[in-house]
Amino acid sequence: MDYYRYVIQSAAPLREVIIAFLGDLPFDTFEETETGLNAYLRKDDDVEAIEGQLSDIAGQLSFSYTRELIPHQNWNKVWESNFEPIQVGGFCGVRASFHPPMADVAHEIVIDPEMAFGTGHHETTFMMMHQMQGLSFEGGRVFDYGCGTGILAILAAMLGAEQVDAVDIERPAYESTLENASRNGVGATVHAFFGDLGAVPDNQYDIVLANINRNVILNSLRALYERLLPEGVLLASGILLTDKALVVENAESAGFQWLAEERKGDWACLKFKKA
Amino acid sequence: MAKEISTFIKLQVKGGAANPAPPVGPALGAKGVNIMEFCKRFNAETQDRAGQTLPVVITVFKDKSFSFVIKTPPAAVQLLAAAKLKGGSAEPNRNKVGSVTWDDVKAIAENKMSDLNCFTVESGMKMVAGTARSMGLTVSGTPPWETEAAEG
Numbered sequence: 001m002d003y004y005r006y007v008i009q010s011a012a013p014l015r016e017v018i019i020a021f022l023g024d025l026p027f028d029t030f031e032e033t034e035t036g037l038n039a040y041l042r043k044d045d046d047v048e049a050i051e052g053q054l055s056d057i058a059g060q061l062s063f064s065y066t067r068e069l070i071p072h073q074n075w076n077k078v079w080e081s082n083f084e085p086i087q088v089g090g091f092c093g094v095r096a097s098f099h100p101p102m103a104d105v106a107h108e109i110v111i112d113p114e115m116a117f118g119t120g121h122h123e124t125t126f127m128m129m130h131q132m133q134g135l136s137f138e139g140g141r142v143f144d145y146g147c148g149t150g151i152l153a154i155l156a157a158m159l160g161a162e163q164v165d166a167v168d169i170e171r172p173a174y175e176s177t178l179e180n181a182s183r184n185g186v187g188a189t190v191h192a193f194f195g196d197l198g199a200v201p202d203n204q205y206d207i208v209l210a211n212i213n214r215n216v217i218l219n220s221l222r223a224l225y226e227r228l229l230p231e232g233v234l235l236a237s238g239i240l241l242t243d244k245a246l247v248v249e250n251a252e253s254a255g256f257q258w259l260a261e262e263r264k265g266d267w268a269c270l271k272f273k274k275a
Numbered sequence: 276m277a278k279e280i281s282t283f284i285k286l287q288v289k290g291g292a293a294n295p296a297p298p299v300g301p302a303l304g305a306k307g308v309n310i311m312e313f314c315k316r317f318n319a320e321t322q323d324r325a326g327q328t329l330p331v332v333i334t335v336f337k338d339k340s341f342s343f344v345i346k347t348p349p350a351a352v353q354l355l356a357a358a359k360l361k362g363g364s365a366e367p368n369r370n371k372v373g374s375v376t377w378d379d380v381k382a383i384a385e386n387k388m389s390d391l392n393c394f395t396v397e398s399g400m401k402m403v404a405g406t407a408r409s410m411g412l413t414v415s416g417t418p419p420w421e422t423e424a425a426e427g
């Protein structure tokens with residue numbers, strides 16, 4: 001995705017006022033600089049109309065700005081070019097395509113993230129993979145909700161799942177899942193979708209994997225419950241320990257039975273069953 | 276031993292909405308920080324403030340690790356939200372139809388006390404009221420210190 005950067009020159013006291021008004025337009029992230037601030041807009045937004053409003057605000061608040069095109073690129077390239085392979089015991093390992101093959105793991109996943117989340121380095125992904133070791137995927141139907149790089153969907157396919165649906169609201173993640181599934185030889189099993197829950201066919205699943213965040217999980221609990229087969233399992237992470245009780249309470253209200261939890265750092269991974 | 280600092284990055288990001296696009300991507304990525312790890316952490320910590328513009332100061336260390344501090348939304352952002360709740364159009368300067376109350380100003384000043392360069396709530400309120408005026412917002416009613424003086 002290409003972006004426009006608006007370089008705004010303004011005195012310090014005015015900057016928060018500019019941020020307040022531009023925050024009402026589709027500018028949602030700002031960078032403070034020594035001479036003002038930078039605001040960013042997606043190139044495929046309604047740039048002409050938004051610039052009209054920006055120009056009005058600039059006139060009223062008396063600031064000047066210039067525009068620069070920021071072409072799409074993999075901003076995470078530096079980290080991705082240096083990351084170390086990771087192992088979840090002897091169960092599975094994750095490496096990039098530039099690493100040599102890993103000899104001492106049962107399942108080896110090759111991930112080139114390209115700005116999508118999920119390399120196994122983060123506590124939440126690590127715990128999800130660790131918890132997957134204790135589940136039976138053979139011949140099952142699986143849903144990876146918020147798939148990122150597709151790492152969990154790929155592992156589910158490697159563990160014998162018959163069909164894995166995967167969805168992400170971020171286009172780079174959707175594209176990354178397609179590429180990584182193919183790279184790992186499970187492209188025929190993993191079906192990637194771009195969008196929210198509504199973008200996924202109304203299938204029933206044995207296992208749902210959801211490493212996203214608290215609010216998305218809370219808002220989706222009932223829908224996920226409906227999509228699970230009787231006795232189906234929900235593995236959820238992306239949840240801080242401070243939010244665990246809230247998620248468990250809401251999951252139980254939605255009909256889930258809380259089976260187990262794993263903790264790593266400040267993060268929790270929760271296992272539920274459709275009661 | 277304390278880790279060696281590489282740089283500080285100041286951003287304003289909506290709660291729950293950090294993503295690797297600019298400016299988060301270029302600012303952190305150029306330093307070799309794992310952008311996705313920052314986004315995951317920031318979004319998790321701001322689930323209660325989803326959609327609010329939040330100042331965040333990120334410290335990047337020489338070993339490519341990072342830490343960050345999230346502050347309360349800028350006074351101007353809070354003022355605009357308060358004016359909208361009252362149905363004002365809140366267009367800057369052009370139409371002084373947006374308004375907030377002194378109770379709003381006090382609540383915002385108290386919320387921002389740790390960030391404002393002042394020692395009392397009253398001086399904080401004067402700063403917030405000044406910001407309101409620069410936005411074209413009217414502060415309705417009488418400042419509490421004038422009411423107290425009249426009563427005294």
